[in-house]
Amino acid sequence: MEGDPISALCTPALVVDVDIVKRNSHRMKERCQNLGIQLRPHMKTHKTLECADIMTGGSRRCIVVSTLAEACFYADHGYDDILYAYPLPFDKVERCAVLSEKLTLFQVLLDHHDALDQLRKRLLGEGKKWQVWLKLDCGNGRAGVLHSEPEALRLAQAISEADGVKLTGIYAHCGNSYNCRGVEQIQTVAQDTTTFTLQFIEKLKGLGITCKSSIGSTPSCSYPVTDMAKLSEVHPGNYTFYDVQQSVIGSCSLEDVAVRVLTRVISHCPHRNQLLVDCGWTGLSLDGAGKLPTGYAMIEGHPDLRLLSMTQEHGRVESISGKLDYDRFPLGSLLTLIPYHSCATAMMHSVYHVHSGGRLVERWTPTRGW
Incomplete structure (x- = not known):
């Protein structure tokens, strides 16, 4: 019950120190303000309204989710400007379309031409366009089209030229920062990811295409490099809770x-x-x-x-x-x-x-x- 010591809980029990959550959140907001870039916090760690409100300062705007269940949950509770940062699952296209038509700004992510074809087949109503982020692999080695491959530019151009679709931005995850030990290694990964993303943005400009740029991971955003100020936004998530892994990496104590x-x-x-x-x-x-x-x-x-x-x-x-x-x-x-x-x-x-x-x-x- 409220007011009881945590030792009164039945175990096992997950306990969260809200003062530390608020402190961690404030520090990340401050870093982004100092860089002059938008913070788009990721909800995947906690998946709760209360922590999301702390991370967004109560604005209920500009978040990232990793599941469509999260997207629907936050949309149902008044959140908008939601980025579903997961390679578009074909079985969920219709549900994504419903959210896109319901919200002011719902955004999807893809890294393959076949996914773009799925969006072309399901055009949005009310004069809306699909808001699409291209997932770029800048060394993380998970999802995304490799930044150095000509195919990445071809896909970005195809998205920008598709009817009913808008290339909103380029999205990269610094997941390889989880292999780091210490601030120097973290910042090397952050610099590489930033550089590759910005270079890709410049190539797009050469084709007459402009869009946003977003990179993220808790390690890289806990110790950002100066060039990250040239990005549009960052999207860390674990930083509100942190954990032993982050302390081993060097992201926190x-x-x-x-x-x-x-x-x-x-x-x-x-x-x-x-x-x-x-x-x-x-x-x-x-x-x-x-x-x-x-x-x-x-x-x-x-x-x-x-x-x-x-x-x-x-x-x-x-x-x-x-x-x-x-x-x-x-x-x-x-x-x-x-x-x-x-x-x-x-x-x-x-x-x-x-x-x-x-x-x-x-x-x-x-x-x-x-």
Whole structure:
């Protein structure tokens, strides 16, 4: 209940420090203001109205989503200027058309001529045009047409010339920044992505085509390079929560991580020198396997412990060295896990318990589905 300490929660429970969320959000807004570019925050980490309102300063405008379920959820709650930043799924074209006709500005993303053909087949009503971003691969190695390939320019030109379609912008994700360690490496990726995107924009101008430019990732936007001021906007998302992974990359410190998973000791296993806790992969996710000396998460205040393994509902905790002192961890005692990847962990929970100074203040309910 509101006002209760977070220790009163049944576990496993995802808890969010709203003061840290607000601080992280303010810092990102300030970075973008200093650069003179638009911040288009990504909703994929939290998928809630409350956190979205913090990220947009209550404007309910200019956001990115990764699922159509998110797009519909935010549109139904008064959000507009929504970019569905996912290669256009053909089974969702009609639903995208409905949103495009309903909202002032709903935007889709594509990286293939066949997707453009789908839009040509379903022209919008009321004199509207499809607002399309071309996904550019600038080294991320996931979705997108490679920035250096002639095909990328051909596709951009085809979008700009298609009836009922407008090339709104060029979109690139600095996902390769997740392989970085330290600010210098982060900024190298940010610079490369920025340079490749801006060079592509200049090539388009040579063809008489003008449009926006947007790059993003939490690491690159946490330590932006000067040339990012030449972009139209950036689209980070994880920065409101951060996580252990971001601290390892160098995007933040552990003090910036706003989320924790509370778990309780449910059994002692002296024959294995282990504790059993009530948080398995359904409360944390399996992301981060083999990437931390402390296992699947960091156990706050206990650097000597490791979350060794998880089944669906159980976690096994052991001492990194030496024998466990079971008197320190009686049955029912609380342990606090700092997740490796907050996006994956948040997806495991149907409600987030939000607190300020360790006292519960509200509950956030995320949208789910695709």
